[in-house]
Amino acid sequence: MLEIEPTKRFSSRVGYYVRSRPSYPDGILRILEQDCDFSPSSVVADIGSGTGIFTRLLAAEGNRVFGVEPNREMRRAAEEYLAEYANFLSVDGTAEATTLPSHSVDLVTCAQAAHWFGRDHAVREFRRILKPNGFLLLVWNDRRIEGSSFGSEYEELVSEFGIDYDQVSERGRASAGGNFFGRHPWVERKLSNYQDLDYPVLEERLLSSSYVPQLGDERCPPMLAKLRQIFERYQQAGRIRMEYDTKLYVGQLGTAD
Numbered sequence: 001m002l003e004i005e006p007t008k009r010f011s012s013r014v015g016y017y018v019r020s021r022p023s024y025p026d027g028i029l030r031i032l033e034q035d036c037d038f039s040p041s042s043v044v045a046d047i048g049s050g051t052g053i054f055t056r057l058l059a060a061e062g063n064r065v066f067g068v069e070p071n072r073e074m075r076r077a078a079e080e081y082l083a084e085y086a087n088f089l090s091v092d093g094t095a096e097a098t099t100l101p102s103h104s105v106d107l108v109t110c111a112q113a114a115h116w117f118g119r120d121h122a123v124r125e126f127r128r129i130l131k132p133n134g135f136l137l138l139v140w141n142d143r144r145i146e147g148s149s150f151g152s153e154y155e156e157l158v159s160e161f162g163i164d165y166d167q168v169s170e171r172g173r174a175s176a177g178g179n180f181f182g183r184h185p186w187v188e189r190k191l192s193n194y195q196d197l198d199y200p201v202l203e204e205r206l207l208s209s210s211y212v213p214q215l216g217d218e219r220c221p222p223m224l225a226k227l228r229q230i231f232e233r234y235q236q237a238g239r240i241r242m243e244y245d246t247k248l249y250v251g252q253l254g255t256a257d
Helices: 011-020 027-036 053-059 072-081 119-129 149-161 165-175 199-207 220-234
Strands: 043-047 064-068 088-091 105-111 130-143 186-197 240-251
Touching: 011 072, 011 199, 027 105, 027 130, 027 186, 027 240, 043 053, 043 119, 053 064, 053 105, 072 088, 105 119, 119 130, 130 149, 149 165, 149 220, 149 240, 186 199, 199 220, 199 240
Parallel strands: 043 064, 043 105, 064 088, 105 130
Antiparallel strands: 130 240, 186 240
């Protein structure tokens, strides 16, 4: 069992999340245009929108975007982060109960979030709010482990100190691919992404993860000491590059499986 209810896991980590989490490649917009008939007139529901990192990519295009987020602290952070966009609307809701009108959106997006959803109930809700022939996009920034010595050692660190890391990883694997789409058509796309981080931001990047000990936990100091050692081993000019594979799953849900 996960130690903390999914909708509450990030309440104490919002500041870290805002300051240290990666954005998403602009190439996603081109993929949406190609695969989802995405245009400036498309209405989007960004589900599990968190602090608004992915939401901003959409809002900056001028699209009307509903950011649906159940965690109050993350939702408020997004409202502050996206205050300049009149086309952004913040919604207190969940993937399983968005509160949005039926057949009101052209595209449902879920960035770094779908593994926290109750899949069957969420799919039912997405079908309800999507217009006919609407699309679903699932996105994850997956840390690159293979081919990266830093990435491999960072993975060993979170595996060693993670509280429920194996369970979170298993949820991610269960949500990827076609598991949300059932028998309906979908495609997988992949883009490269990265962050160049100094040590303070790298530390916050680690602490933004819901599966690691927080400050004040006796397990935290040895974890951060090991993180510092890894950083010193691989840093160049005071920074380390964290590489990602941004994985996208795009498709339609139809009316029923």
